Amino acid sequence: xxxxxxxxxxxxxxxxxxxxxxxxxxxxxxxxxxxxxxxxxxxxxxxxxxxxxxxxxxxxxxxxxxxxxxxxxxxxxxxxxxxxxxxxxxxxxxxxxxxxxxxxxxxxxxxxxxxxxxxxxxxxxxxxxxxxxxxxxxxxxxxxxxxxxxxxxxxxxxxxxxxxxxxxxxxxxxxxxxxxxxxxxxxxxxxxxxxxxxxxxxxxxxxxxxxxxxxxxxxxxxxxxxxxxxxxxxxxxxxxxxxxxxxxxxxxxxxxxxxxxxxxxxxxxxxxxxxxxxx
Numbered sequence: 001x002x003x004x005x006x007x008x009x010x011x012x013x014x015x016x017x018x019x020x021x022x023x024x025x026x027x028x029x030x031x032x033x034x035x036x037x038x039x040x041x042x043x044x045x046x047x048x049x050x051x052x053x054x055x056x057x058x059x060x061x062x063x064x065x066x067x068x069x070x071x072x073x074x075x076x077x078x079x080x081x082x083x084x085x086x087x088x089x090x091x092x093x094x095x096x097x098x099x100x101x102x103x104x105x106x107x108x109x110x111x112x113x114x115x116x117x118x119x120x121x122x123x124x125x126x127x128x129x130x131x132x133x134x135x136x137x138x139x140x141x142x143x144x145x146x147x148x149x150x151x152x153x154x155x156x157x158x159x160x161x162x163x164x165x166x167x168x169x170x171x172x173x174x175x176x177x178x179x180x181x182x183x184x185x186x187x188x189x190x191x192x193x194x195x196x197x198x199x200x201x202x203x204x205x206x207x208x209x210x211x212x213x214x215x216x217x218x219x220x221x222x223x224x225x226x227x228x229x230x231x232x233x234x235x236x237x238x239x240x241x242x243x244x245x246x247x248x249x250x251x252x253x254x255x256x257x258x259x260x261x262x263x264x265x266x267x268x269x270x271x272x273x274x275x276x277x278x279x
Contacts, residue, residue, distance in 0.1 A: 024048055024080035026073060031123045035103075035111040041069050042120065043092040044128065047083040055131045057271040058089045058124060059264065060116065060160075062101065062141025062148050065169075065179045069094035076257045079264075086268040089128060093120055098180025100172065101148025102198060106186050116148070117156040133161075138213075138267040140164030142256045143224070144179070146216065147172065147200055154206045162213035162270045166259045167251055170200040170216075171227040201231050204238055213270045214242035217259055219249030 025046045030039050050056065061079070063071040072079055072092045083090050095101055095112050104110040116139075125132040139160050141149040146168020153163030172181055173195050176188035185194045196202055214235070218228035225246075232244045243266060249255035 024083045025050065026080060028069075029123075029127070031120055033111070033115045033119050035114040035119065036109055038109075040094050040115065040120075042094060043069050043073050043090075044124070045073070045080055045083045045090040045092075046128070047087050047089070049084075049087060050089075050129070052129045055129050056087060056089050057136040057138070057267075058091060058128075058130050059267055060120075060137070060139040060149075061090055061092050061260070062095055062116075062139070062145025063092065064141070064143030064145050065100075066097055067095075067145075068097075075253045076260065078257065079260060082261065082264040086264055086271075088264075088268070088271065089124070089130060091120070091124055095145065095148060098144070098183060099148075100144055100169075100179075100181055100184055100198075101152060102184050104184035105194065107184055110184050112148075113152060113155070117152050117159050121159055134159055135161045136271060138162035138164070138270065140166065140215075140260075140263055140267075141168070142166045142259075143251065144169055146170070146224075150200045150214075150216070151198070151203065153212055154200070154203045157207070157211055160212070162215075162267055164214070164263045164266070165216035165228075166256050166263070167218050167222050167224050168200070168216060168228065169224055170231045172199050174227060201227065201234060204234055204240065207240060209238070209240050213266075214240070215244075215263055215266045216242070217245035217247065217262070219251070219255050220246055221248070221250040222255075223251060 027044045029042050032039050069092050093116050099110045099112040101112045103113040137160050139149045146165030150165050153160040188195050218225050235242050
């Protein structure tokens with residue numbers, strides 16, 4: 001009887017260790033931005049089956065205003081399971097406190113469009129086994145990061161093939177005196193054209209029907225709800241296919257933790273169910 005119990009305990013321990021061994025790997029890497037002359041951290045999540053012998057799609061996941069590269073993994077650690085489920089790399093860049101992912105015309109130390117869309121992508125493709133093609137890259141984010149993801153994808157369709165936004169600040173004009181935007185664009189009253197040109201809702205002329213796979217959502221109680229509804233209507237008017245979802249909820253991590261699970265599924269479908277290519 002004793003030997004049977006010992007065997008069962010050994011078996012359970014073996015199973016637990018096996019499960020642990022198969023968990024996704026979370027790394028923090030240090031990248032360099034030549035545009036800003038500084039090193040910048042990013043989180044890279046590798047699925048359990050990651051190896052240099054397989055190339056994987058990449059999902060870039062942006063944080064919001066006042067956040068940093070570690071927000072997603074700290075607030076929603078379950079995103080590691082998405083990497084395993086869909087066999088993708090997940091990269092969480094640092095977008096500074098309030099960069100809004102622009103190349104700022106007024107602050108040379110805030111060139112985050114160049115950093116994310118060019119410098120970071122090149123670093124990831126060089127140091128990890130990725131499918132280095134727009135059809136295997138997606139980008140999304142929350143709030144400021146939702147704005148940034150759509151802006152970067154709209155402006156860099158040669159880099160990203162799919163884009164999303166969660167509670168995105170898609171019309172920055174409504175925040176002319178909030179969230180640090182004037183620090184990267186200048187005051188609205190002095191530079192209205194900059195604000196008009198850099199609001200996602202005014203950038204739809206850059207995309208054609210089916211040129212990007214687009215998904216975005218917003219909570220009904222969110223302060224961003226009206227602008228996201230407007231973006232949806234503008235996309236419909238231009239006959240640009242997209243997925244748009246409204247759910248109960250506000251501007252919160254509970255909402256985003258739920259939202260990312262649906263968006264990851266959308267991107268996996270775009271990637272072809274996360275299929276990897278051997279080489």
